[in-house]
Amino acid sequence: MKVLDKTISQLTIPTPFAVGDVHVYLLKGDTLSIIDAGVKTKEGWEALKTQLNELGYTPNDVEQVILTHHHPDHIGLIEAFPRAETMAAHRNADLYLTRDETFFAEYEQFFRQFFVACGVSGELMPGPGELGGTLKFAGTGKLTDTLDEGDRLPGHDDWQVIETKGHAQSHLSFFRESDGALIAGDHLLHHISPNPLLEAPIGSDVRPKPMLQYRNNLKKCQSLDIQMVYPGHGRIFSDVNDVISVSLQKQERRAEKVYTFLQEKAQTPFELCQQLFPKQYENQLNLTMSETIGQLDYLENEGLVTTTLKNGVYVYDVTK
Numbered sequence: 001m002k003v004l005d006k007t008i009s010q011l012t013i014p015t016p017f018a019v020g021d022v023h024v025y026l027l028k029g030d031t032l033s034i035i036d037a038g039v040k041t042k043e044g045w046e047a048l049k050t051q052l053n054e055l056g057y058t059p060n061d062v063e064q065v066i067l068t069h070h071h072p073d074h075i076g077l078i079e080a081f082p083r084a085e086t087m088a089a090h091r092n093a094d095l096y097l098t099r100d101e102t103f104f105a106e107y108e109q110f111f112r113q114f115f116v117a118c119g120v121s122g123e124l125m126p127g128p129g130e131l132g133g134t135l136k137f138a139g140t141g142k143l144t145d146t147l148d149e150g151d152r153l154p155g156h157d158d159w160q161v162i163e164t165k166g167h168a169q170s171h172l173s174f175f176r177e178s179d180g181a182l183i184a185g186d187h188l189l190h191h192i193s194p195n196p197l198l199e200a201p202i203g204s205d206v207r208p209k210p211m212l213q214y215r216n217n218l219k220k221c222q223s224l225d226i227q228m229v230y231p232g233h234g235r236i237f238s239d240v241n242d243v244i245s246v247s248l249q250k251q252e253r254r255a256e257k258v259y260t261f262l263q264e265k266a267q268t269p270f271e272l273c274q275q276l277f278p279k280q281y282e283n284q285l286n287l288t289m290s291e292t293i294g295q296l297d298y299l300e301n302e303g304l305v306t307t308t309l310k311n312g313v314y315v316y317d318v319t320k
């Protein structure tokens, strides 16, 4: 636990995921809010209670829950605050919080069709329910308030909402202009570049392109005067523009590698994925396909590659 200033403290909650600990933030203003809520495990709950106590509070004192995005390591303990009447996040988070059955069915159908069109071999196709494997660590609930670009956090007028989709289609960050502090969720991390993850479209037929969103939102952050980043994982940092430049460059280098593979021969996304991640693609299909599609979306947007549909499967080639 770290007291950052008079109004904000950082609590650190263990997770069973590879990413390690997750940070949540307690915000004091006209009301007492918690930003993000760790994972739903016994260890997570104990860590949350203990650190709230160290700050002189109990879970009963928390009046609002605000979320940066819908991933399980950020929404686990949303049910742990009996007096919190407000739950606020991007509207896309609500489908996950409420476990909207229609949405989950469409989600699985989208991925099955999309993976077929990417050339993924049959035995690797996710079975029913497989995509929601980590949901047991996530809490359930319903949003009372939706937040969008430019809104102010309820009860904390000094914090402005910045839409930062990419890692998730519900991702928001919160910016305080007075001192340039940014509560960044997983959009800006010091030690790792967050994965722009593929998600099914919400309320449209066109799939989102998370890598392009992520890059645009990195550039959006470059244009803000951010002095300090309070992230969802890893250390607090102030060298924001360096971290952003490094992330952009790393991504461009990965895209160059994909481009080199395509110069050799035209390929399906799945063939590229196998070349890029020979050891990981079988066990981490979603993650490795997200990364592959992300680089292809970037190259296509730059006009460097084109795609054609052959027998129902996308084939990418360098622009001739």
Ligand SMILES: [Zn+2]
Residues within 6 Å of the ligand: 019, 022, 071, 073, 074, 186, 232, 233
């Ligand atoms: Zn996270």
